[in-house]
């Protein structure tokens with residue numbers, strides 16, 4: 001890939017730089033299936049297909065709301081301060097977050113080597129880099145992965161909430177990151193593994209949208225707005 005056409009790379013985190021999309025997936029699975037069982041109203045089990053269709057890449061409470069809506073379930077919204085025992089959108093999201101936090105603490109995070117190779121190459125080329133993640137856990141994940149020092153700009157779920165920026169698939173968090181780097185959208189590349197993320201890249205009319213296929217499906221990512229799809233980010237190191 002010829003990086004001379006671009007001045008910035010805007011990276012999603014979970015599933016792009018670190019294998020933590022898997023950890024999110026498992027934590028959602030455990031929480032939603034326990035919740036559906038407890039309801040006792042004959043709902044079918046929550047599956048990975050539900051994750052990719054309704055939850056992947058979105059901010060925590062948007063993911064809960066989207067999945068419940070897909071099953072015709074409406075709960076009160078609650079507030080981000082809700083305890084995990086509360087049967088609200090925020091309570092369920094926080095229930096899942098407790099499981100995510102435990103795995104992060106117990107297992108740590110090792111970034112994808114191929115993604116680190118691309119970060120090294122971009123640093124050599126002088127291409128600016130930012131992290132744009134829906135997750136409120138992004139700073140903790142970056143720290144655990146030893147990547148925190150590499151990014152001057154991190155737009156995570158906390159930053160988005162504080163600034164009132166709508167989450168992916170809206171393009172606002174990516175646009176804000178490009179603005180923070182001082183790079184126009186057409187000179188910025190979005191790198192994403194989630195359908196909601198490539199949709200955000202497309203909606204923001206960025207210079208290039210790269211899909212990373214970690215399970216969402218190459219065709220789905222292309223249909224959602226990716227210009228190209230790779231299996232690993234070191235495919236973008238070579239000229």
Ligand SMILES: O=P(O)(O)OC[C@H]1O[C@@H](O)[C@H](O)[C@@H](O)[C@@H]1O
Nearest residue numbers: 014024056057060134135136137
């Ligand atoms: O860690 P948080 O704030 O609960 O954010 C959750 C979301 O964070 C995103 O980065 C993941 O791609 C989602 O799949 C995940 O559900």
